[in-house]
Each structure stands twice: as C-alpha cells, then as structure tokens.
Amino acid sequence: MKKFGIAAFVAASLIAPMAGAQISELRIMAPAGPGGGWDQTARTIQSTLQAEGLVANIQVENVAGAGGTIGLQQFVNRSSGDANATIVGGYVMVGAIIANNSNVTLADITPLARLTGExxxxxxxxxxxxxxxxxxxxxxxxxxxxxxxxxxxxxxxxxxxxxxxxxxxxxxxxxxxxxxxxxxxxxxxxxxxxxxxxxxxxxxxxxxxxxxxxxxxxxxxxxxxxxxxxxxxxxxxGFDIDLQNWRMIAGAPGITGEQRAALLDVIGTMAASDSWNAELATKGWVNTYLAGDEFAAYLQEEITETGAILKELGITE
Known part of the structure; x- marks a missing residue:
C-alpha cells in the first residue's frame, strides 16, 4: 500500500495536459450518500471544471450503498460506451468489492486517474x-x-x-x-x-x-x-499506523481510446489547475495525480495488496 506526498505531486505536475482541453457534458456518479468523501470529490470536480471552463454542463448523482458497489453496478449496467459518464471511487471501493464479494469489479470500468490522497x-x-x-x-x-x-x-x-x-x-x-x-x-x-x-x-x-x-x-x-x-x-x-486513503475517477466501460484520451486531457488539466489545488489544501487532501496506464497498473497492485490485508486483519476469510 503506497503512501503519497509532495514528490507524487511534483511528478504529476510534470505531466503537461493538452492546452484548451474541453468537453461539453459530463455526468459524475458519487456511489455514496451526501457529505462523504466521494460526494465531496465529485462536487469538487464539478466546481473546478466549471470554474476552469473545461466542461459546460456537469451533473452529479448520488447512489449509496455497500461501499460503492451498488452505484458501481448501476454505472456498469447503464453507461456502457457513454463517453460522458464517469464515476468517482477509491481505496474504499477496492476493499468493499472484496468484502462484499461483488459481482461487478473495477475491471468492468475504465480507470482514468488517481486524484487525491487523504x-x-x-x-x-x-x-x-x-x-x-x-x-x-x-x-x-x-x-x-x-x-x-x-x-x-x-x-x-x-x-x-x-x-x-x-x-x-x-x-x-x-x-x-x-x-x-x-x-x-x-x-x-x-x-x-x-x-x-x-x-x-x-x-x-x-x-x-x-x-x-x-x-x-x-x-x-x-x-x-x-x-x-x-x-x-x-x-x-506509540501505535505504528501509517495509512492513506486515495480517490479516483473512472470512465464507463466500452469507451474508445479517443474518448478515454479526451477525458484524461480534461481531468489532467483540472488536476494541474490552481483552483483544484486550492480546494485540496482546504480539505487536507494531497494531489496524488496518476493517470492512464500507470494508474491502471497501480490499481491492480492495490487490489492484490488489499485482499491480503483484509485477510490478515480477519475482515475477510
């Protein structure tokens, strides 16, 4: 389970997104109730994309339950091939999928980027x-x-x-x-x-x-x-605990490479913006931006490591 800090942010800032990135519409599912970290993440993405003029029309939807797996199931069922549909999630969802033995997993969506650590x-x-x-x-x-x-x-x-x-x-x-x-x-x-x-x-x-x-x-x-x-x-x-949560954004299953690239361009521009990083500072979030194939590989590592941790702690068998 990797920890993140200033070095991760500096490395991320060197990834320069394409200038002028913009899409017309975006829907963001927060697979939890209002007030939680995923809801805050979705609404911070919404406000930043609007403030930066990167997306004209953005809607956020809350679908709560079972560590995000209920929302994930709905997202997979109804959003296949929809380039305007996204979902936020993170480390919590990795563990919930394992603990709930969910019939949908993160392999069923299109990972875009890790955004924050907390x-x-x-x-x-x-x-x-x-x-x-x-x-x-x-x-x-x-x-x-x-x-x-x-x-x-x-x-x-x-x-x-x-x-x-x-x-x-x-x-x-x-x-x-x-x-x-x-x-x-x-x-x-x-x-x-x-x-x-x-x-x-x-x-x-x-x-x-x-x-x-x-x-x-x-x-x-x-x-x-x-x-x-x-x-x-x-x-x-005197208690040796070092643990950091992370949150991500993902696209719908079945989108094309070009559609994925367009979403990554907009999200990368947002993650490098002053308004996004100002919001992170007020919330105690660290910019841990990691995108594309590198994030997909990281996600697979986290799934494997989390399964082992849950067994060690007796949370799963």
Whole structure:
C-alpha cells in the first residue's frame, strides 16, 4: 500500500495536459450518500471544471450503498460506451468489492486517474471520556465489543484503519465492533448523538465539527503531524499506523481510446489547475495525480495488496 506526498505531486505536475482541453457534458456518479468523501470529490470536480471552463454542463448523482458497489453496478449496467459518464471511487471501493464479494469489479470500468490522497482520523464526541489513543486502546482491551466504531463501508479504508489500530493495541482485530455507514453525514450524526464510541474517516468529513469543537481527534494515521490539523498522530502515541486513503475517477466501460484520451486531457488539466489545488489544501487532501496506464497498473497492485490485508486483519476469510 503506497503512501503519497509532495514528490507524487511534483511528478504529476510534470505531466503537461493538452492546452484548451474541453468537453461539453459530463455526468459524475458519487456511489455514496451526501457529505462523504466521494460526494465531496465529485462536487469538487464539478466546481473546478466549471470554474476552469473545461466542461459546460456537469451533473452529479448520488447512489449509496455497500461501499460503492451498488452505484458501481448501476454505472456498469447503464453507461456502457457513454463517453460522458464517469464515476468517482477509491481505496474504499477496492476493499468493499472484496468484502462484499461483488459481482461487478473495477475491471468492468475504465480507470482514468488517481486524484487525491487523504489520511484517516479517529474522532470522539467532545464530551467522551476517551481523549487519547491509549484511552481507546485500553477500552478495547477491556471490552472490544463495547467499543463501537462508525465508519464507511465494510472492508474499506476506515474499517482497515480500525483493524490496524486494534492489532497495534493488542486487541483481536477480527472482533472489532465496526458499524458501516453509507454516507459521512450519517456517521457524523451517530458520533455526535453518542450512538457510537468513536468515528473513523478522512479529515475532510469531520473538519467542520472538529473546528467547531464538537469533535476531538484521538489520532491521525500519518507518520508525521499534518499542517492542517493540530492533533497527534497514532505513531507519536506509540501505535505504528501509517495509512492513506486515495480517490479516483473512472470512465464507463466500452469507451474508445479517443474518448478515454479526451477525458484524461480534461481531468489532467483540472488536476494541474490552481483552483483544484486550492480546494485540496482546504480539505487536507494531497494531489496524488496518476493517470492512464500507470494508474491502471497501480490499481491492480492495490487490489492484490488489499485482499491480503483484509485477510490478515480477519475482515475477510
């Protein structure tokens, strides 16, 4: 599982997209509910493409459920050969396909580009008795079933992060009480409402409530502290966890090479734009742009590695 940073962004910036890239219409499926990372990704793509004048008409559609596999199924069934149809996804979907034994996979669509990377944070409500990673570890060692985690889909990066923490804490990861939610808004409501012990997701999904003081950060899955977040890493608290989520955009199955190239041209222009990178900075996302055949090869590596991790953590058999 590769980590990304400034070097990846610099390398990406050297890939110069064709000047004047533009298409007339684009539809983006976010295979999750409103408020989550995929929804935010789709709508940030939408606003940037419009601001940069790269696409005249853009629509975003949400189809939630099963870690994106319900939306993926609909996308595959109805979009074959449609050059104007795209779908966002990422590492979460890789794990969800494996965990749900989905009958559609990422091999059924046309990978275009990895766009962003984001570290995972674990948070608790402001009035929670859990304040540190050691507090959380002690609670899990005492009663692992009594510690409930709100996160994204089963088998996704949130689930993996919870499993990695349990393992580092000396608790059996296969016994974690993990509750998957199809949208970031639902998970947030559960955390704030005291229905779960902690929540786990990307920083961007919790940022407003962290800034407002309604949530406190127990730890972040980065090797070093991040400029956008005044909170400790798990590593500095003695728990060796280094995990980064990534998000992508893909095209429909059955599109031509020319249609794929046109989409890549527009997406590449967007990824290099000032407006896109300004948006990323506000959300704590890193520009990890990787496109075309290189991204397709990377995706295959991630599928293989994720399957092994899910088995190791007892999330799948």
């Amino acid at each position: 570290y995972v944070v674990v948070v608790a409500a402001a009035d929670s008795p859990i304040n540190t990673a050691e507090d959380l570890a002690a609670a899990m060692r005492d009663d692992i079933g009594g510690v409930t985690w709100a996160g994204g889909s089963a088998g996704g990066v949130d689930h993996i992060a919870a499993g990695m923490f349990a393992k580092a804490a000396g608790a059996p990861p296969e016994e974690i009480n993990y509750i998957p939610y199809s949208g970031g808004g639902e998970a947030l409501a559960a955390i704030l409402g005291g229905q779960v012990t902690v929540g786990v997701s990307g920083f961007s999904e919790f940022s407003s409530q962290i800034e407002a003081g309604a949530l406190k950060v127990i730890g972040i899955t980065a090797a070093e502290r991040q400029d956008y977040l005044d909170a400790p890493t798990f590593a500095e608290q």
